Amino acid sequence: MENYDKEFLDFMKAKYRITLDDATDGQESQIITFAVAWNVWKHAKRIYSQNSEISISRFMSDDHSRLDYIFEEFRRSKKAGLASQLFLAFKMGMERHIRWEEEILFPLARRKLGKDTAMLDELILQHKRIRGSIRDISGRLDSRDAGLENDLEQLLAGHDKMEEEGMYPWIDDSIDEREKGEVLSRMKA
Ligand SMILES: [Fe+2]
Ligand SMILES: [Fe+2]
Numbered sequence: 001m002e003n004y005d006k007e008f009l010d011f012m013k014a015k016y017r018i019t020l021d022d023a024t025d026g027q028e029s030q031i032i033t034f035a036v037a038w039n040v041w042k043h044a045k046r047i048y049s050q051n052s053e054i055s056i057s058r059f060m061s062d063d064h065s066r067l068d069y070i071f072e073e074f075r076r077s078k079k080a081g082l083a084s085q086l087f088l089a090f091k092m093g094m095e096r097h098i099r100w101e102e103e104i105l106f107p108l109a110r111r112k113l114g115k116d117t118a119m120l121d122e123l124i125l126q127h128k129r130i131r132g133s134i135r136d137i138s139g140r141l142d143s144r145d146a147g148l149e150n151d152l153e154q155l156l157a158g159h160d161k162m163e164e165e166g167m168y169p170w171i172d173d174s175i176d177e178r179e180k181g182e183v184l185s186r187m188k189a
Contacts, residue, residue, distance in 0.1 A: 057168035
């Protein structure tokens with residue numbers, strides 16, 4: 001016998017008008033609906049509990065390290081084909097990372113911060129510079145420009161530090177477990 005929780009049973013009654021009795025002894029469609037919903041519910045609960053073990057700070061800082069590693073490999077790579085593949089992987093990863101920040105994390109921080117948004121505004125400005133720098137490097141992949149690559153490396157070092165020491169821990173401190181689970185699920189989707 002499955003260990004159904006009360007929240008799930010209340011949800012099924014309110015949403016589908018299926019009780020536990022219907023689910024074991026009712027119409028076939030009710031039994032199937034109940035079984036499918038329970039599997040989805042259990043899966044969601046598992047994701048929430050996994051998410052509760054990891055902070056936003058940890059998740060995003062790990063992504064910084066992953067992107068740094070790809071960028072370093074790109075800088076070390078002397079073969080044009082490999083270098084452009086590595087740069088493409090870096091560019092796509094960075095676009096996804098910035099999207100997580102600008103579409104999920106920063107709007108959440110802005111709601112919590114109220115009017116005090118100077119750090120967010122600065123980080124968004126830096127994102128613009130990062131995107132511009134990535135565009136410049138993309139345009140010069142045939143004749144590599146070490147100066148442009150150094151600039152991006154430095155830009156990212158300062159930017160990541162500001163997020164890892166300021167914004168991410170601040171977000172972790174200002175959201176509850178449920179919000180954290182939702183945020184991480186959206187980013188993992
Ligand atoms: Fe960022
Ligand atoms: Fe970041």
